[in-house]
Amino acid sequence: MKRLRVPKPFIFAVAAVFSGFVAGALLMLIIGKNPIVGYAALFRGAVKNPAVSLSAVGQTLIMSAILCLSGLSLAFAGKVGLFNIGAAGQMLIGGFAASVAVYRLPTDCPKALTIAVILVVGAFGGAVWAGVAGVLKARFGINEVVATIMLNWVAFWTVDYFVRNYFPRDAYVKTTSRVLPDAMSLRLQWLEKIFDSRFVNFGLFVAVAMVVLTWFIMNKTVFGFELRAVGANRFAAEYAGIHAGTGTVCAMLIAGALAGLAGVTYYLGYVTSIQVGVLPSYGYDGIAVALVGQNSPGGVAAAALLFGVLRSGKDFMTIETGIMNELADCVIAIIIYFSAAIMLYEKLSAKLTKKRAAAPAAAETGGGKP
Amino acid sequence: MPPVIEMRNITKTFPGVAANSNISITLEEGEIHALLGENGAGKTTLMGVLFGLHRPDSGSVYIRGEKRRIAGPPDAAALGIGMVHQHFKLVPAFTVTENIMLGTKRFLLNTKKAAADIAALSARHGLGVDPHAKIEAVSVGMQQRVEILKMLHRNADILIFDEPTAVLTPQETAELMKIMRSLISQGKSIIFITHKLHEIKAVADRCTVLRAGKVSGTVNVADTSAEQMAEMMVGRKVSLNVVKPPPREGQPVFAAQNITVWGARRETAVRQASFEVREGEILGLAGVDGNGQSELAEALAGLRKIHSGSLTLRGKDITRASVKKRMRQGLAHIPEDRGKRGLILDFSLADNLALALYDRPPFSRHGLRDFNQINLYAQKIISDFDVRAASGGQTSARAMSGGNRQKAVVGREMERKPAVLIAVQPTRGLDVGSIEYIHKRLLALREDGCAILLVSLDLDEILELSDRVAVISRGRIAGVLGAAEADKNTVGLMMAGAGKGAEVT
Numbered sequence: 057m058k059r060l061r062v063p064k065p066f067i068f069a070v071a072a073v074f075s076g077f078v079a080g081a082l083l084m085l086i087i088g089k090n091p092i093v094g095y096a097a098l099f100r101g102a103v104k105n106p107a108v109s110l111s112a113v114g115q116t117l118i119m120s121a122i123l124c125l126s127g128l129s130l131a132f133a134g135k136v137g138l139f140n141i142g143a144a145g146q147m148l149i150g151g152f153a154a155s156v157a158v159y160r161l162p163t164d165c166p167k168a169l170t171i172a173v174i175l176v177v178g179a180f181g182g183a184v185w186a187g188v189a190g191v192l193k194a195r196f197g198i199n200e201v202v203a204t205i206m207l208n209w210v211a212f213w214t215v216d217y218f219v220r221n222y223f224p225r226d227a228y229v230k231t232t233s234r235v236l237p238d239a240m241s242l243r244l245q246w247l248e249k250i251f252d253s254r255f256v257n258f259g260l261f262v263a264v265a266m267v268v269l270t271w272f273i274m275n276k277t278v279f280g281f282e283l284r285a286v287g288a289n290r291f292a293a294e295y296a297g298i299h300a301g302t303g304t305v306c307a308m309l310i311a312g313a314l315a316g317l318a319g320v321t322y323y324l325g326y327v328t329s330i331q332v333g334v335l336p337s338y339g340y341d342g343i344a345v346a347l348v349g350q351n352s353p354g355g356v357a358a359a360a361l362l363f364g365v366l367r368s369g370k371d372f373m374t375i376e377t378g379i380m381n382e383l384a385d386c387v388i389a390i391i392i393y394f395s396a397a398i399m400l401y402e403k404l405s406a407k408l409t410k411k412r413a414a415a416p417a418a419a420e421t422g423g424g425k426p
Numbered sequence: 427m428p429p430v431i432e433m434r435n436i437t438k439t440f441p442g443v444a445a446n447s448n449i450s451i452t453l454e455e456g457e458i459h460a461l462l463g464e465n466g467a468g469k470t471t472l473m474g475v476l477f478g479l480h481r482p483d484s485g486s487v488y489i490r491g492e493k494r495r496i497a498g499p500p501d502a503a504a505l506g507i508g509m510v511h512q513h514f515k516l517v518p519a520f521t522v523t524e525n526i527m528l529g530t531k532r533f534l535l536n537t538k539k540a541a542a543d544i545a546a547l548s549a550r551h552g553l554g555v556d557p558h559a560k561i562e563a564v565s566v567g568m569q570q571r572v573e574i575l576k577m578l579h580r581n582a583d584i585l586i587f588d589e590p591t592a593v594l595t596p597q598e599t600a601e602l603m604k605i606m607r608s609l610i611s612q613g614k615s616i617i618f619i620t621h622k623l624h625e626i627k628a629v630a631d632r633c634t635v636l637r638a639g640k641v642s643g644t645v646n647v648a649d650t651s652a653e654q655m656a657e658m659m660v661g662r663k664v665s666l667n668v669v670k671p672p673p674r675e676g677q678p679v680f681a682a683q684n685i686t687v688w689g690a691r692r693e694t695a696v697r698q699a700s701f702e703v704r705e706g707e708i709l710g711l712a713g714v715d716g717n718g719q720s721e722l723a724e725a726l727a728g729l730r731k732i733h734s735g736s737l738t739l740r741g742k743d744i745t746r747a748s749v750k751k752r753m754r755q756g757l758a759h760i761p762e763d764r765g766k767r768g769l770i771l772d773f774s775l776a777d778n779l780a781l782a783l784y785d786r787p788p789f790s791r792h793g794l795r796d797f798n799q800i801n802l803y804a805q806k807i808i809s810d811f812d813v814r815a816a817s818g819g820q821t822s823a824r825a826m827s828g829g830n831r832q833k834a835v836v837g838r839e840m841e842r843k844p845a846v847l848i849a850v851q852p853t854r855g856l857d858v859g860s861i862e863y864i865h866k867r868l869l870a871l872r873e874d875g876c877a878i879l880l881v882s883l884d885l886d887e888i889l890e891l892s893d894r895v896a897v898i899s900r901g902r903i904a905g906v907l908g909a910a911e912a913d914k915n916t917v918g919l920m921m922a923g924a925g926k927g928a929e930v931t
């Protein structure tokens with residue numbers, strides 16, 4: 057009786073991605089370029105010539121890893137009905153906290169311990185930052201979107217202040233934090249050798265591990281079930297004895313930890329110092345990754361990989377074909393629009409059926425929002 | 427004269443279900459024709475075909491003798507067909523007038539004139555609708571009348587009511603019946619969908635019974651007993667009267683002492699309520715809707731704070747205990763609002779059936795869920811309580827019909843073998859067959875020694891099942907009556923506020 061059924065979210069995501077590429081092809085045709093040539097260059101740009109050097113592949117992978125971690129942060133919160141728009145701030149704080157911790161480590165500290173310190177402190181920093189928003193939501197009902205956006209700017213200025221005053225690169229450049237030696241970062245020599253690139257770092261494995269771990273938590277554990285219950289219907293969750301406030305705080309803590317890990321992969325691996333005056337764009341790109349990945353860990357991983365390819369291949373496409381590299385951004389943007397439209401449609405139709413389901417209570421409007 | 431409506435050999439299938447197979451039905455001018463059937467029998471679908479919402483696979487529709495193709499609701503409206511849907515289609519933030527004007531496709535809205543027209547129309551039919559009231563501010567019963575006005579305003583003379591009484595209190599139901607009769611006297615014809623037999627007996631001329639998408643017969647209501655119709659509907663003999671063994675004299679297991687509970691706006695919803703439920707007894711809580719019974723039930727279940735007073739379960743104080751603690755002490759709760767509280771619609775049926783036990787062995791060990799055990803348990807409830815779901819435990823709760831969702835919640839709570847069960851309107855919106863079944867299960871649970879608090883707006887249900895009846899009125903327990911002294915009249919008077927005065931056991 058078992059029939060293989062492709063899950064609906066999967067079909068939707070593929071449809072959105074397909075539409076994005078079709079629209080991109082149309083754009084290329086309009087500007088008089090051959091889309092096949094264009095896309096071929098784009099994908100070639102993401103891998104270049106792997107027989108000679110894996111550096112382009114490495115570049116694509118590590119970008120994808122950062123996108124993946126920040127996407128997981130949003131997806132995890134999203135599953136619990138929360139919109140963690142503050143992944144950028146959490147990345148920054150996580151990266152900053154880990155950098156400060158590493159500054160304090162002795163230079164002969166074993167590599168394994170250094171990595172452990174970076175990961176733990178980074179995750180912790182992000183968790184605390186997001187946890188504040190979680191507590192505000194659970195205790196005072198303050199919308200997490202507002203709280204996390206505001207916390208982004210608190211993070212921005214806090215890091216700005218401390219970097220300028222306590223950890224500047226040197227006496228002249230105060231807008232960048234002190235640069236960490238490769239040995240004191242997530243960079244690994246053997247990875248550098250394989251990929252012929254210093255950027256590729258331990259964060260790659262962290263991302264893979266987190267995809268598996270978040271999937272496991274969400275789908276296999278009692279804790280994950282409780283969190284999903286809070287996200288899907290907090291009233292029913294309360295009825296089942298699940299404390300919605302606790303769930304909210306836990307979800308934000310975990311989402312923040314994931315963003316913190318994205319932060320260390322970026323600030324203590326991809327680069328090795330913190331530039332003040334900007335919030336990491338990866339934090340915002342995570343929104344799109346989670347959206348296209350439909351909040352599922354596997355989907356997030358796939359979406360991160362796709363976006364990583366588009367990001368890292370676009371400059372090569374420009375050089376090869378003269379198609380402006382904004383076109384790759386257009387493809388990304390269109391994929392996001394289609395995903396959002398599909399999500400919206402799903403939400404609306406779900407709301408309608410929910411209304412119908414709550415037939416006897418149909419009169420009490422606006423009760424069902426989680 | 428040809429019938430106003432004749433539907434001939436209508437067949438409509440949805441993927442996997444034959445919702446209507448070869449159904450023929452006629453509506454004569456000036457009659458109230460009841461359409462009776464259990465949930466899922468195909469009543470709404472058949473009316474959807476008539477109203478142009480569904481295209482039939484085969485069959486044809488004749489309006490006043492002429493064959494018509496009804497491609498959509500506008501076609502139906504042009505033919506004078508109006509429908510009050512099972513779930514109202516009103517915009518909460520709009521006024522009555524705005525809602526009625528909505529979709530009339532006129533470029534300029536003359537709201538003033540429209541409001542006057544609507545007021546006149548409302549007065550003519552004795553509906554008592556205020557054209558300027560916002561929908562969100564009026565009761566469900568009033569919203570339904572707005573839907574009726576909407577049809578009348580569009581000059582419909584064939585009126586379809588899809589389960590209009592499911593959302594009404596007994597008083598509102600009686601009013602609606604009056605309105606339906608008055609509409610008939612003004613020359614309208616009505617199709618009235620319901621699964622409550624006494625309503626059919628009260629107003630309908632003829633009744634067509636559907637069972638599993640097929641017509642099992644059309645009868646003259648005057649010549650047919652409620653039992654006969656129930657049998658046609660369910661397909662087997664149904665006993666409409668519950669047989670209840672005498673109560674045993676059990677110990678009190680669940681006792682409330684001077685409980686005060688606040689409502690949503692911090693008003694005192696329940697005031698100093700005291701009562702006890704004994705082992706193996708059903709205590710009915712009767713009251714008009716909105717007199718504090720919802721708040722009381724929530725407070726007992728731990729979902730609302732008990733402001734003062736105390737609550738004990740088997741002698742243990744649980745006044746401040748968490749929901750989880752109460753559950754572990756053996757408290758079960760069939761919540762009032764199944765869509766909101768009772769089920770997580772996006773989760774599978776199996777997850778929902780284990781919702782109270784998910785964190786305990788054998789359903790989870792060391793924090794990991796055991797899906798085999800969960801599915802086995804779900805399967806047991808599904809078969810024990812005859813929950814119909816397309817893909818068993820893996821069905822998403824959202825994809826299930828209302829009646830089956832309800833059976834799932836009832837099954838989940840009863841399967842736990844609770845010491846105390848708070849059952850809030852356990853049969854609301856269900857068909858006769860399911861009601862009979864749930865009543866039987868409640869009585870079986872009572873035989874097993876469970877103390878049951880039955881909260882219901884249906885006084886007949888309370889009187890039929892309860893060993894004692896507590897009456898709540900404006901947040902106070904007006905009195906507790908033994909089965910012998912609890913008759914409709916006495917309880918009705920106490921519900922209306924004429925307290926018995928006597929303190930509670």
Ligand SMILES: Nc1ncnc2c1ncn2[C@@H]1O[C@H](COP(=O)(O)OP(=O)(O)O)[C@@H](O)[C@H]1O
Nearest residue numbers: 440443445463464465466467468469470471472
């Ligand atoms: N739009 C639909 N798509 C698929 N199945 C449907 C749809 N509408 C109704 N059904 C199915 O058709 C059957 C009859 O439903 P319905 O006409 O709503 O029954 P009733 O109104 O008598 O309770 C049910 O099995 C229901 O699940």
Ligand SMILES: [Mg+2]
Nearest residue numbers: 469470471512
């Ligand atoms: Mg129906």
